[in-house]
Amino acid sequence: SIKYKTMVKKVAKPSTQAKKAATAVKKGSHVQRKHKVWHKTTFRRPTTLAKKRTGKVLRKAVVHPNTFDKYAIVKHPMTTESAIKSIEDNNTLVFIVDRRARKTQIRKACEELYKIKVKRVNTLIRPDGKKKAYVILPSDLDALDIASKIGIM
Numbered sequence: 001s002i003k004y005k006t007m008v009k010k011v012a013k014p015s016t017q018a019k020k021a022a023t024a025v026k027k028g029s030h031v032q033r034k035h036k037v038w039h040k041t042t043f044r045r046p047t048t049l050a051k052k053r054t055g056k057v058l059r060k061a062v063v064h065p066n067t068f069d070k071y072a073i074v075k076h077p078m079t080t081e082s083a084i085k086s087i088e089d090n091n092t093l094v095f096i097v098d099r100r101a102r103k104t105q106i107r108k109a110c111e112e113l114y115k116i117k118v119k120r121v122n123t124l125i126r127p128d129g130k131k132k133a134y135v136i137l138p139s140d141l142d143a144l145d146i147a148s149k150i151g152i153m
Helices: 014-027 081-090 103-114 143-150
Strands: 074-077 092-097 120-125 131-136
Touching: 074 103, 081 092, 081 143, 092 103, 092 143, 103 120, 103 131, 103 143
Parallel strands: none
Antiparallel strands: 074 092, 092 131, 120 131
16 A cells, blocks of 8 residues: 655744844845846836826916807908899808807807808818808898898898
């Protein structure tokens, strides 16, 4: 019959473990540190945790409300001969708008101000620096009626 020997791991007493740890802390465990092997000649600084800056002082003391509304976007309608000709011939209203206004903003402002449906908006910046918007209306709306309601004609 074969006898099986059980493998018993020898565990040191807690007091001796504590003594070893204490001497390691005092004197240091003299283990040779492995140096990193650099494979590239250029050093790239590793990316570390970048935290958002939290300032001690507010950058802006007063938060101003947004005043770029429909009344600021559409300044006034054009009443020149060429504008009236485009109203009659092309079913298009012509406005002077704020230079910062985008086509979608102009469309929304015209729809809200004059309660009309807008088919398309074309814009250009005039030589004097003002922005002109051609608001093209769908065929079911008449630009002449809307122009007379606004007070252009």
